[in-house]
Amino acid sequence: MAESVYAHVRGACAARLEGSSPSSPTKNMNFETSHNNEQQEIFKEEEMAIVPETIFYSYIEKGIAAAEEEVKKRFEFSSEKNNLSFHAWSHSLGVARRAEKIMHALHTTERKIKLARFIGVYHDIVQEWDPVLQSADGRTTLAVLEKDAEGNAILSSVRDTNNNPVEIPELYRIFRKRRAGENERKSAEMAIDFMENANKEAEERGLPEVFTVADVFEVQEAILNTIPGFDPNLGTVIQPNLTADDTFIGHAVALGDLGTAGMEGAGAYLPEGDALFREEQLDILDRLKKPNLGEEEKKFIMDRFIAWSDFQPKFAQGRMVNLESELGGLTPEAKRGVFSLFTKFDETMAASKAKAEERRLMRQEMKFEDLVRDMGYQIQMPLG
Secondary structure: OOHHHHHHHHHHHHHHHHOOOOOOOOOOOOOOOOOHHHHHHHHHHHHHOOOOHHHHHHHHHHHHHHHHHHHHHHHOOOOOOOOOOOOOHHHHHHHHHHHHHHHHHOOOOHHHHHHHHHHHHHOOOOOOEEEEEEOOOOOOEEEEOEEOOOOOEEOOOOEOOOOOEOOOOOOOEEEEEEOOOHHHHHHHHHHHHHHHHHHHHHHHOOOOOOOOHHHHHHHHHHHHOOOOEEEOOOOEEEOOOOOOOOOHHHHHHHHHHOOHHHHOOHHHHHHHHHHHHHHHEHHHHHHHOOOOOOHHHHHHHHHHHHHHHHHHHHHHHHHHHHHHHHOOOOOHHHHHHHHOOOOOHHHHHHHHHHHHHHHHHHHHOOOHHHHHHHOOOOOOOOOO
């Protein structure tokens, strides 16, 4: 595969993030660039010289193993703040698993199914973030903080975007703000780097290229489709890049990313929600380490637990409502296949409501330690 193809994919990836290229080149396989005809010819040549399936599958497994090693090194075996309770290997593997099931339901080829699994484990391999100082209610951003190598927010000499000193209130939040869009672009680049190296290795062995031009573009498209947005009317996360023109893989990976509530039910959804809370709310972990935590801080923390728990059934309901529009570009048969996998919404919403009520009762009875443990925090010492 020509070096210009990889460069073009990376350029198209950046252009989509900047808004200058709203549609992905894979939408209609037109490769709408100044090198349109050249790339169509490369695409045709690649499709005629696909490496044997067994070799392709072996490289898929190598890629998955490489992703697992990288994700665990970055987000499970790092410092306390750099470790991620939600965006760990279990999430990457879960997205790959759900994407694989969706691809089976769409009756596509085994090769495409394996590629979707590969994309699933790479889609969140980069998780860059900034600690953000917020007001106690979380509605006002006071400052974007610096952090040290261990991921700890630096609160000394805090200044706002205009370089004015910021007075730190007695009660505040520190929120982990992920660099959405940039993370997905870099994740796609890491996946494409693996594909490029695999093709170079295959060439050295005298084999056809492992990954085609179409594969590379589908990886880019599918990962960028997982860039999150939020719909306040639905009260849930959406994926604005997912459109009716997307490929099966583009749909499968995006739907798999947000598919826990509908596909796997409360047993998976509730722990995942709590894990995301623990990952995002950076200041709570520091507060829980205090030897003598005051009553006001305990109430402050518990109220945030309750607000998050109340949000969980709304999130699941929003995902259920939005599913129809997300499948808008599929045929009726394909829609039926995907809908058959999303049967757990009612169960998830009911269990989420019950859990929120259970926690509200703990809050009323001031069972602080019980509520902290129920949210999944590992407490090493009695709380004062």
